[in-house]
Amino acid sequence: MSAPANDHDSIPAAHYGYGRVVYACSFLSALVVIVGVFLAVAFPDRNALDPRHLFAALWKGWDARQIRAQVGAGWNESGWSPYPGDGLIHVGILLGAIGVGLALFVAATAYLQRDRREPLWATLCLVSALLVFAAVASVLRAAA
Amino acid sequence: MSESNLTPSSEESGRGSCTEMGMRRCRSPWLECSTLAVIAIGVHGGLVLVTRGLEPLPGGVAPFHIALLLGGLFLLGLLVAVVAVISGIGGGVIYTPLLLAFTPLHSVIVRATGLCVALFSGIVSSGIFLSRGVGNLKIAVLCNLGYSAGGFLGARMAIHTAQRMGERGEGFIRITLGALVVLLATYFARGGLKREWPEVRRVDRFTVRLRLCHPYYEPSLGRVVECVVTRAGWGLAMMTFIGFVAGFFGLGAGWAIVPALNFIMGVPLKMAAAISNVIIGIGEPLTIAPYLSEGAVVAVLVAPLIVGHVIGGVLGAQLLVHVRSASIRIALIGVLFYTSFGLWINGLRKLGVLSTWPPWLNVAVLMVVAVATAVAMERSRKERRSA
Numbered sequence: 001m002s003a004p005a006n007d008h009d010s011i012p013a014a015h016y017g018y019g020r021v022v023y024a025c026s027f028l029s030a031l032v033v034i035v036g037v038f039l040a041v042a043f044p045d046r047n048a049l050d051p052r053h054l055f056a057a058l059w060k061g062w063d064a065r066q067i068r069a070q071v072g073a074g075w076n077e078s079g080w081s082p083y084p085g086d087g088l089i090h091v092g093i094l095l096g097a098i099g100v101g102l103a104l105f106v107a108a109t110a111y112l113q114r115d116r117r118e119p120l121w122a123t124l125c126l127v128s129a130l131l132v133f134a135a136v137a138s139v140l141r142a143a144a
Numbered sequence: 145m146s147e148s149n150l151t152p153s154s155e156e157s158g159r160g161s162c163t164e165m166g167m168r169r170c171r172s173p174w175l176e177c178s179t180l181a182v183i184a185i186g187v188h189g190g191l192v193l194v195t196r197g198l199e200p201l202p203g204g205v206a207p208f209h210i211a212l213l214l215g216g217l218f219l220l221g222l223l224v225a226v227v228a229v230i231s232g233i234g235g236g237v238i239y240t241p242l243l244l245a246f247t248p249l250h251s252v253i254v255r256a257t258g259l260c261v262a263l264f265s266g267i268v269s270s271g272i273f274l275s276r277g278v279g280n281l282k283i284a285v286l287c288n289l290g291y292s293a294g295g296f297l298g299a300r301m302a303i304h305t306a307q308r309m310g311e312r313g314e315g316f317i318r319i320t321l322g323a324l325v326v327l328l329a330t331y332f333a334r335g336g337l338k339r340e341w342p343e344v345r346r347v348d349r350f351t352v353r354l355r356l357c358h359p360y361y362e363p364s365l366g367r368v369v370e371c372v373v374t375r376a377g378w379g380l381a382m383m384t385f386i387g388f389v390a391g392f393f394g395l396g397a398g399w400a401i402v403p404a405l406n407f408i409m410g411v412p413l414k415m416a417a418a419i420s421n422v423i424i425g426i427g428e429p430l431t432i433a434p435y436l437s438e439g440a441v442v443a444v445l446v447a448p449l450i451v452g453h454v455i456g457g458v459l460g461a462q463l464l465v466h467v468r469s470a471s472i473r474i475a476l477i478g479v480l481f482y483t484s485f486g487l488w489i490n491g492l493r494k495l496g497v498l499s500t501w502p503p504w505l506n507v508a509v510l511m512v513v514a515v516a517t518a519v520a521m522e523r524s525r526k527e528r529r530s531a
Contacts, residue, residue, distance in 0.1 A: 011275070011276070011277035011361075012281070012358060014281050015274040015275070015277065015279065015281050016274070016275050018270075018274050018275075018281055018422075019270065019271045019272070019273070019274030019275025019276070020271070020275050021271075022267050022270055022271040022274075022425060023267075023268065023271025023272065023275060024271075025267070026264060026267045026268040026271060026454055027176050027180060027268075027454065029264075029450075030180055030264070030450060030451045030454040030455075031180065031183065033447045033450050033451055034180070034183055034184050034187050034447070034451050035187075036443065036447060037187060037188075037191075037214060037444065037447045037448060037451075038187045038190065038191060040443070040444050040447075041191050041194075041195065041207060041210055041211055041214065041444070042190075042191060042194050042195075044207060047444075049442070049443075049444070050201075050204070051205075051207070051210050051444050052200060052201050052204035052205050052206075052207060052210065053201065053203070053204045053205075054442065054444065055204075055205040055209075055210055055213070056203060056204050056205050058249055058250075058253070058442065058445065059247075059248060059249075060248070061248040061249065061250055061314075062250060063250045063252060063253070063306065063440075064250070064252060064253060064438055064439040064440040064442075065438075065439070067439075067442075068439050085443075085444075086443035086444055087443075089443035089444065089446070089447045090436075090441070090443055092447070092450075093260060093263075093432075093436075093441065093443075093446070093450070096263060096264055096267055096429075096450075097263070097429035097432070099267065100267060100425055100426055100429055101429075104285075104426065107281055107285075118355075120354070121281075121282055121285065124282075124285045124286065124289070125281075125285055127289075128285050128288055128289070128292075128426055131292060131430055132426070132429045132430065134430075135429045135430045135432070135433035136429065136433075138433050138437060139433055139436045139437055
């Protein structure tokens with residue numbers, strides 16, 4: 001570590017933008033997830049995996065495919081539930097991931113600001129964001 | 145939040161900006177944290193009331209028991225997140241071994257759960273750190289390229305191994321993870337490798353070209369410091385390996401990322417802890433994707449842990465200044481040692497090496513670990529007093 005500077009440098013815009021977006025998205029997705037929990041348990045018939053049978057299957061040590069085959073009435077071949085209970089929880093989890101991608105886009109934009117342009121870091125942020133969105137898309141495509 | 149060796153001080157996490165206690169409670173992060181906590185408690189309490197008296201289906205679990213279990217998982221998530229922040233030992237490192245050691249759940253499902261928890265604990269804390277000026281997004285984005293690639297490969301490998309090896313694979317993963325957890329507990333017990341302000345004597349050309357560092361305000365010093373880092377290429381390579389281990393075992397990887405950043409790249413300790421959360425937050429979506437596509441993320445199981453972690457992560461940062469972290473850290477190390485024992489026993493059973501294991505031996509081992517933990521806590525207390 002070299003000698004400290006004299007002035008209080010402001011927080012980089014990319015950091016601030018990333019931090020705010022990702023923090024807000026984590027709370028938003030937690031909120032969606034908790035609503036999903038309520039719907040999943042209060043209306044167990046409206047889930048891809050009925051929790052009453054799901055927990056019995058989990059306790060038997062079954063893997064995901066066995067559980068889908070035995071418990072998943074109306075479940076397609078993917079890991080995605082189209083039902084309001086556990087489906088909403090999946091949406092919440094993906095929302096967290098999408099938040100990270102959005103935050104990286106915000107950071108990339110900040111790195112392209114006119115006064116402190118850093119194209120390398122804007123590109124790397126975009127690449128990371130695209131990787132996150134590709135991951136989300138792969139999950140959604142598997143569900144389609 | 146939890147996947148770090150350091151957490152933001154009270155000032156960094158929003159306390160310092162308000163003088164009045166009442167005012168403080170009405171501002172971020174208290175406002176959103178308490179709102180979410182009230183909703184979560186209301187939902188879990190409501191579920192217990194709604195499901196009371198409902199009969200179970202044949203061969204199924206009673207809804208009332210499910211509501212109690214989910215409420216318990218929420219409280220567990222909250223507790224682990226708070227304790228993980230205070231002790232500086234990550235939450236993902238605690239869940240995955242615990243669930244694999246003491247429950248019959250399938251290892252791929254447990255690993256997916258551990259990664260989901262690590263993702264949310266990473267994003268909520270990286271939000272706090274970066275928006276308050278602690279951490280470095282450039283280092284995180286660079287290291288993430290290796291971490292997420294390794295994590296994706298590790299996750300694919302985990303699913304492939306589980307499908308190919310069946311029950312033997314379940315035993316193998318538990319025994320390997322048991323060995324890893326012993327190493328980790330020993331590492332934590334010895335205080336971990338850390339240098340608060342590493343001295344960087346020479347910076348390689350690749351790192352210079354990247355222009356990774358910028359001055360940042362360090363509240364503990366009360367001034368702006370100029371950090372210098374080096375060996376970015378080696379750091380990137382190491383992150384690929386760490387990501388692979390994290391993706392394969394379903395662990396959050398703060399325990400490995402922080403020392404790698406600190407020792408290999410010369411990143412100051414506090415900044416390394418913040419960066420590790422950002423790396424986990426960015427890298428984990430790619431790591432979880434194979435598990436999600438496989439259907440291994442059991443939504444109802446993961447959900448209460450996620451909510452508990454989001455609230456507990458923020459709460460832990462606020463409580464950090466009021467509690468003695470050393471005692472909690474020692475207690476958690478004891479938990480890790482006992483968990484590794486559970487992993488080995490469970491693993492040997494799955495491999496068919498051990499057919500029966502008397503319950504009294506479990507209790508005896510638990511007692512030995514508890515006594516050793518109590519002695520270590522007492523010794524630490526005496527050392528603190530004499531210091």
